[in-house]
Every structure is written in structure tokens, then in C-alpha cells.
Amino acid sequence: MPNPTATCQTSVGTFEIELFTDKMPITAGNFIELASSGFYDGLHFHRVIDNFMLQFGCPYSRDPKDPRAGTGNGPKGCIQDEHPANAKLSNEPGTLSMANTGRPNSGSSQFFINTVHNDYLDWFTPGPSKHPVFGKVTKGMDVVNKIGKTKTGPGDRPTPPIQMIKVTVNR
Numbered sequence: 001m002p003n004p005t006a007t008c009q010t011s012v013g014t015f016e017i018e019l020f021t022d023k024m025p026i027t028a029g030n031f032i033e034l035a036s037s038g039f040y041d042g043l044h045f046h047r048v049i050d051n052f053m054l055q056f057g058c059p060y061s062r063d064p065k066d067p068r069a070g071t072g073n074g075p076k077g078c079i080q081d082e083h084p085a086n087a088k089l090s091n092e093p094g095t096l097s098m099a100n101t102g103r104p105n106s107g108s109s110q111f112f113i114n115t116v117h118n119d120y121l122d123w124f125t126p127g128p129s130k131h132p133v134f135g136k137v138t139k140g141m142d143v144v145n146k147i148g149k150t151k152t153g154p155g156d157r158p159t160p161p162i163q164m165i166k167v168t169v170n171r
Contacts, residue, residue, distance in 0.1 A: 003028075005138065005170045006035055010045075011163040012147060015140025017096060019169075020133070023087035027098050027107070027134040030079050034109055035167040039074060044163050045147060046070045047156045053118065054147050055099060056164060057110040064161035074109025081105050082132055083123050089133035091118040094144065096135035102128060113137065115148040 003018050019028040034040060034057075043062055046069035047055035059075075060068040081104055091097050091114045099110035111134075114121075123130040137144055150158040 004032060006032075006135075007166075007168045007170060008140075009165045009168075010143065010147070011161075011165060013140060013143035015143045016138050017135045018138050019096075019135045020087070020089070023084060023089065024082055024132060024134040026080055026082045027132055030074075030076070030107075030109075031096075031111065031134065032169050033076070034074055035169050037075075039109065040164050040167040042163065042165070044069070044161045045158055047112075048147060048150050048152055048158050048162075049156050050148060051116050053097075053112040053114050053116075054144065055110060055112040057099070057108075059109065064157065064163075069157070070110075070155070072109075076108070078106050078108050081107065081123075081130070082134075083130070087132070088122075088124045091121045091131060091133055092136075093117060094137040094141050095133045096137075097121065097131040097133050100131065113144055115145060 021028045044064040046061040059072040060066045098107040100106040121129045121131040123132045153159045
């Protein structure tokens with residue numbers, strides 16, 4: 001059975017992602033549950049760093065000027081870390097990875113899309129950063145790269161703000 005996909009309609013274009021439920025069922029399942037509930041609809045990308053990544057999924061980012069954007073968790077709170085031996089997926093360009101605080105089991109609703117190969121963030125390499133990959137952009141990488149090149153202001157916030165209009169899960 002193929003993995004589910006999701007269509008992400010933003011204010012600057014649409015991209016599609018595959019969600020790795022076969023290898024990362026907890027993390028990908030969390031994203032699917034949040035997206036299916038409409039949680040992500042109307043939020044804004046709250047952190048964009050050129051040649052690194054774009055971050056999304058904070059409930060406080062509904063207002064793109066909220067100073068708390070980037071600090072919130074989703075309605076379910078935190079999820080269990082997931083590091084299965086069969087899912088040594090590297091943080092390559094276009095992959096979706098779970099954002100966390102650096103503490104165990106601190107991932108929630110926030111994730112980031114890598115725009116370059118950030119292998120030092122892989123959960124299976126030495127070092128403090130442990131960010132498991134749970135999906136990949138399959139269409140619309142040009143939109144992701146456009147967001148990644150957006151002008152930013154304080155706190156790496158896009159100016160003008162970029163909104164996620166709707167995330168639709170396709171099963």
C-alpha cells in the first residue's frame with residue numbers, strides 16, 4: 001500500500017508531500033491527524049533561513065506578528081521520539097523533519113522542510129541534534145525554494161508573511 005500524500009496550498013504556490021507512514025508511523029501519523037483536523041490551515045511560516053530550511057506548524061503563527069510564533073505545541077502536546085533502525089532517512093533537500101526543543105520527546109506540531117542537505121541534523125549521526133525525517137516534497141520544490149529565498153525580518157520571519165492556506169491529506 002503506498003504512503004499517503006498531502007497537498008499544501010500556500011499563499012505563494014502549492015507543493016505536494018509524501019508522508020512516510022511505512023517507516024515513521026508515529027511522526028507521519030501525527031502530521032496526518034493535525035492536517036486532517038484543519039490545524040495547519042491558516043498558519044504562517046514563522047522561520048525561514050536561506051540555504052537551510054523553512055519552519056512551520058506553530059499555533060501562534062496564525063497571527064504572523066505574534067512574538068510567540070515558534071514556541072507553541074499542537075493540541076495533542078508532544079509526541080514520542082521515533083528513531084526506527086529501518087528509517088535512517090537523512091535531512092536531504094525537500095525532506096520534512098520534526099522540529100523539537102532538543103529535549104527527548106519534545107516534537108509536536110512544528111516541522112521544517114530542508115532546502116539543503118543538513119545531515120548533521122540526522123537522528124542517527126553523532127551530535128546533539130536529532131530531527132527525524134518523516135516525509136518528502138514530491139512536487140512543487142520550486143515553491144519550497146521560492147519560500148526559502150523570501151526576504152526575512154527579525155527572528156527569520158518572512159516579510160511579507162507566507163500563509164499555509166490549506167493542507168489536504170490524500171489517502
